Amino acid sequence: MTKLNQYKSFSTMYNFDTGELDPKGRVITRKLSHMSEMYLNQEAAEELLKEDPLVYEVFNVEVPETIAHIQHCVTILYPGKVGDEYFMTKGHYHEILDRAEIYFCLKGKGQLILQTKEGDFDMIEMIPGSVAYVAPEWAHRTVNTGDEPFVFFAAYPGDAGHDYGGIETEGFVKLLMEENGQSTLVDNPRYQSVE
Ligand code: M6P
Ligand code: ZN
Secondary structure, three states: OOOOOOOOOOOOEEOOOOOOEEOOOEEEEEEHHHOHHHOOOHHHHHHHOOOOOEEEEEEEEOOOOOOOOEEEEEEEEOOOEEOOEEOEOOOEEOOOOOOOEEEEEEEOOEEEEEEOOOOOEEEEEEOOOOEEEEOOOOEEEEEEOOOOOEEEEEEEEOOOOOEOHHHHHHOOOEEEEEEOOEEEEEEOOOOOOOO
């Protein structure tokens, strides 16, 4: 007699026009008010908070948070700036630090900002078709440097979790700003090593 497997396979539909998943799954909606203190120019953030724009949405396919599974989701990061700093995701380490992740850019353009707790820094350009590998132990944040929504698919081990810890208060080592129409990395004056 065949034994029934405890797991079930399934698919989700990505909508190439809207960038959304169907079904939408667990949706995370991040408006500026959820992260305004993360931007360098606090005066500009205060001003923009009157409108409280939507910065990004994440459509998470719901699978158990165990190592047997693979979490996967689509993020739509809208275009915009707070002062000269581009709209970005909060960014995180994985709660289980040595868990990797894959990002696949579907639409728009941006940068994937990476850093380690030791202070290493890296940046990977994302355009439609880019498949980026976030190695274990690297914090990751995306930044929309274009003028249309930047959409990417992500997949990572089921038990990874999100650790926003020091990133929420100090941010990343460097910030991506627009200077004379060019995206430019600048040192983040608020950053101190979390070691
Ligand atoms: C990607 C993945 C998700 C993450 C999302 C938003 O889709 O890495 O796990 O939640 O980006 O990023 P953050 O959680 O840093 O706001
Ligand atoms: Zn992650």
